[in-house]
Amino acid sequence: MTTQIADPAEFLPRRRPSQERSRRRFDDILRAARALLVEVGFESFTSEQVALRAGVPIGSLYQFFGNKYAIICELDRLDTANVQTALAEFAAEIPTLAWGDLLEKLLDHLAALWRTDPSRRAVWLAMQATPPTRALAATHERELAAQVTRLLAPLTPGSKITHRQSLAEVLVYVTYSMLNFSIRDGQSHPDAVVQLKTLLTGYLIAAETEAAQQRSGA
Structure with missing residues (x-):
């Protein structure tokens, strides 16, 4: 599997949270991503599944991460x-x-x-x-x-x-x-x-x- 993403910025978080509530959500997303990655592997790993596992709207996830590669x-x-x-x-x-x-x-x-x-x-x-x-x-x-x-x-x-x-x-x-x-x-x-x-x-x-x-x- 390959990716068409060419901009290095696409592999970095779109922003890093500064407020406590945002930091908790950011950390929740990463914890959910770790657990999901172990369970399903990278090929079946999606941002939508991470958001669901973390209990956050997909729009909130995309505020921090533009794609699954940035999460990884x-x-x-x-x-x-x-x-x-x-x-x-x-x-x-x-x-x-x-x-x-x-x-x-x-x-x-x-x-x-x-x-x-x-x-x-x-x-x-x-x-x-x-x-x-x-x-x-x-x-x-x-x-x-x-x-x-x-x-x-x-x-x-x-x-x-x-x-x-x-x-x-x-x-x-x-x-x-x-x-x-x-x-x-x-x-x-x-x-x-x-x-x-x-x-x-x-x-x-x-x-x-x-x-x-x-x-x-x-």
Whole structure:
């Protein structure tokens, strides 16, 4: 399925509420959208169904969101912001916490989010539905990667910023892919998380070794 929407603004809320009553309605729409997306999938997901589930007139929904793509993109933005908050909290423990312990602690936290909230995978899959939504999802991932790049600075001292950026982008991409893989039907979530930890630990050890060799001139 493709979309003819070309204007990037069409994938953003038409307006963000400033008054308490409007904020509640805005949040109600997003909560209803999450629940509906999990139940019916993106192909059957419509703005009209969201409005019905949220108990708001369709005209009220359209005041905030011009189409279903804008709703999905806002959900993805919120999920990204949630992960950014978690990253900021863990960043406060650097450099007092060894990076291996930090990585395991962070991945356990993220894995719990994905396990307890099936809408995360539903939103992630919906964002892959069209080229414009995939592009916006990539933008959100780059925002996370920029934050991870800053986290890596004290863990990979002396490495070039371009190297850290590359590391960060790989870490974010692999983490998102594996977390969404981990909660597929028939998949063992704990085993997938263990494999994710192994993958990322090995990757970071190799990166740390390379950075140390570069500093020593080896």
